[in-house]
Amino acid sequence: MGRIEAFDRTMIGDGCKIAVYGMSPCGKLAKKAIELLGGKIDVFIDRLRDAEFFEGVPVMHFEEIRNIHEYRIINCASANFRSIAGFLFDQGIETVYHALSLLDLVPEDDKALEMCDARSLYRYYIENGRGGRKLKSISWQSLLRKNAPFAVNTVRNICRILPELQSTRI
Structure with missing residues (x-):
C-alpha cells in the first residue's frame, strides 16, 4: 500500500x-x-x-x-503493459483491432484491420520485422505510422505478449 x-x-x-x-x-x-x-x-x-x-x-x-x-x-508505464494486455486477451479480446479500438486508436469502420487476427499479425511481425509488406491489405509500417506515437508501443507490446498467453495466466 x-x-x-x-x-x-x-x-x-x-x-x-x-x-x-x-x-x-x-x-x-x-x-x-x-x-x-x-x-x-x-x-x-x-x-x-x-x-x-x-x-x-x-x-x-x-x-x-x-x-x-x-x-x-x-x-x-509501458514496461508493465504486458500483464494488462494479457488479461484483456484472456477475457476474449482476441484481435489487435479489438484491443486498439478499446484505446480509440483505430477507426471503427476499418474492416481490413479488423480481419487481422493478433496471432497472424504477430507471426508477420516476427517474419518480416517492421517492413512495409502487406498483411491482408494492411501494411505493418502504415499501421504503426497511422497511430503514432503511442500505438507503436501498444501494438509491439500486444505482439510481445501473444506467445505467452496460452501458458501464462496473470
Whole structure:
C-alpha cells in the first residue's frame, strides 16, 4: 500500500482505493481491465497533471493525494503493459483491432484491420520485422505510422505478449 506496484488481478476487490500511475493507452487499458474485474479507479496520478479528469476519473499529483498509504498504486508505464494486455486477451479480446479500438486508436469502420487476427499479425511481425509488406491489405509500417506515437508501443507490446498467453495466466 502506498507504493507503486505492477498490475495484478489479486489487487482488485480487497476494499482498497486504487490509483493508477500513467495515462494515455496504458491507463485506458488498466481502466478496462480493472472494470472487468469489478473494481474502479479512484484517481489517476500524473506528474504533469495537464488535465483535471482522464476517462472520467480525477487526475492528481502524488502530493495532492491525502492518505496515500490507503491506495494501491498500479504502475501503467509501458514496461508493465504486458500483464494488462494479457488479461484483456484472456477475457476474449482476441484481435489487435479489438484491443486498439478499446484505446480509440483505430477507426471503427476499418474492416481490413479488423480481419487481422493478433496471432497472424504477430507471426508477420516476427517474419518480416517492421517492413512495409502487406498483411491482408494492411501494411505493418502504415499501421504503426497511422497511430503514432503511442500505438507503436501498444501494438509491439500486444505482439510481445501473444506467445505467452496460452501458458501464462496473470
